[in-house]
Amino acid sequence: MYTTMPDQQPIRIQAEQIPFIREMAKITRNMWRFGWDERNGGNVSCILDEQQVAQYLDIHHVIRRFEPAFPVHELAGRYFIVTGSGKYFKNVIDDPEGNLGVLRVSENGEQLELLWGLSNGAVPTSELPAHFMSHIERLKIDPQHRVVMHNHATHTLAMTFVHTLDENAFTRTLWEMCTECIVVFSDGIGVIPWMVPGSSEIGRATAQKMKEHRAVLWPQHGIFGAGATIDEAFGLIETIEKAAQIYMKIAHLPIQQRITEQQLTDLAQAFGVTPRPGILKATI
Ligand code: 13P
Ligand code: ZN
DSSP, X not given: OEEOOTXXXXXXXXXXXXXXXXXXXXXXXXXXXXXXXXXXXXXXXEEEOHHHHHXXXXXXXXXXXXXXXXXXXXXXXXXXXXXXXXXXXXXXXTOHHHHEEEEEEOTTSSOEEXXXXXXXXXXXXXTHHHHHHHHHHHHHHOTXXXXXXXXXXXXXXXXXXXXXXXXHHHHHHHHHHSTTXXXXXXXXXXXXXXXXXXXXXXXXXXXXXXXXXXXXXXXXXXXXXXXXXXXXHHHHHHHHHHHHHHHHXXXXXXXXXXXXXXXXXXXXXXXXXXXXXXXXXXXX
16 A cells, blocks of 8 residues: 655555545444444445545556446446445454455446455445445435445334334424434435345335435335435434434323424524425324
């Protein structure tokens, strides 16, 4: 591993010092600490710029090639850092090279070129179809988009057992749980039916929802979140999970007072956000 500074010779550095590897190692550790990523649960992918990668890695040296589940012409030439399939988030910090990989989608969109990591024959996350299809949809809407994150956020997952899965009603309930929820996810939450994970079908269904929402619930499984940065995608899931935690604490208790429809409207106005239409009048 090397990096170059202006007017200097290349210098050797450790993987842990490369900012985009370090950031992935830190976030996966935090997700595990929150209890959202038991065993190998969860996966993260982040789009990187070519210059960002070329500063530290030899982009002309392809270590291995993979066939994606389907051609991804829309992402041709794009660079990603991704988590490996079957890898435990708790271990990333001690062995980034064995648990993460830096990939490029080939120029024809039909292959994945491994530039770093995924050592000992590791492969990218099994949810790559959902990640790639979500990246494609989010980039169409938001050129700043970079990150897709999946995990098994505990209370969010729990809530999918006891709350209706109507996405407007689900969003409305979450907005009512913490004052700032409507500001953080005014675009609401998309909900897909229960499906087999790792398939192209669940990827397509997730990406379809990503056209209108940055957060998509997988009932009895977990959540997908998207954002311009790792902090943003994490913060989105963290906020939803906090609201779901409040719901799971209070849903069975007599409610004495709640955040009203008018207060939600006032919040949206004060923070300059437009709540997704059809939610404020939704029945819970
Ligand atoms: P991977 O280990 O393949 O990323 O799968 C984990 C997961 O959460 C599947 O939904
Ligand atoms: Zn999962």
